Amino acid sequence: MDKIVLAISGKGGVGKTTLAASMLKILSEKKQKSILAIDADPDSNLSDLLGIKTVKKTVGNVTDELKKSLAKGEIPADVIKMDLLEYRILEILEETPNFDLLRMGRSEGEGCYCSLNKFLTDIIDTLSKNYDLTLVDEHAGLEHLSRRTDRDVDVMVIVTDPSSMGFQTARRIKELAEEVHIEFKKTYLVGNRFSPDTEPILKNVASKIGIEYAGYLPQDDDVLKYNFAGRPLFELPPENPVLQATRKILANMGLLE
Secondary structure, three states, X not given: OOOEXXXXXXXXXOOHHHHHHHHHHHHHHHOOXXXXXXXXXXXXXXXXXXXXXXXXXXXXXXXXXHHHHHHOOOXXXXXXXXXXXXXXXXXXXXXXXXXXXXXXXXXXXXXXXXXXXXXXXXXXXXXXXXXXXXXXXXXXXXXXXXXXXXXXXXXXXXXXXXXHXXXXXXXXXXXXXXXXXXXXXXXXXXXXXXXXXOHHHHHHHHHHHOOEEEXXXXXXXXXXXXXXXXXXXXXXXXXXXXXXHHHHHHHHOOOOO
């Protein structure tokens, strides 16, 4: 099976991380694929939904530490800085029985996030070769596309809620990818907090934007209760409507065997 890099994007608050966590739960339970999850959102809350309590440093932390060490002259001149940084990134990988997790986090100081974004591309390119599936929970908006940090992504999943702002962001993600010449093998639209009555609207938006429709997640009280209580979505029972809907979405994408 070909190795796949799948990224989840969309406007802030549309449910990207909920979809990411649900996908990871279902795919990791199959135990048929080696999986790397990358939390590229600076708020870094994917680990909470996955039930990972003891989280190591982020890529941003490691990058800042390396910059400070360089400024103090603590690293010998003959040490290859990129190799050292890559080694430290591998050290902070969170390993679980079902998947590995890397958190990008946030880098300190003005202008630092640019270099962190650039390195995200290198991380995906290097690490994804060791996994069957790499799933990236992107940060909100369009910056990751404008900085071309998605050029090695195979499947782009754009999530929207039932709002004109969500639809507009989905359209701009598609347009901006074309403007900066990023080509994905597949691009899908997924709705969150939709119903059978509003699904036709979602399908129509996908058709107008010119991307494939993969399905929607329903509004679910259990997901809300888990979020309020700080419980990981990995504890949701198999019959939960959001998990059932996620299975259909993954099947529509050809990712469930």
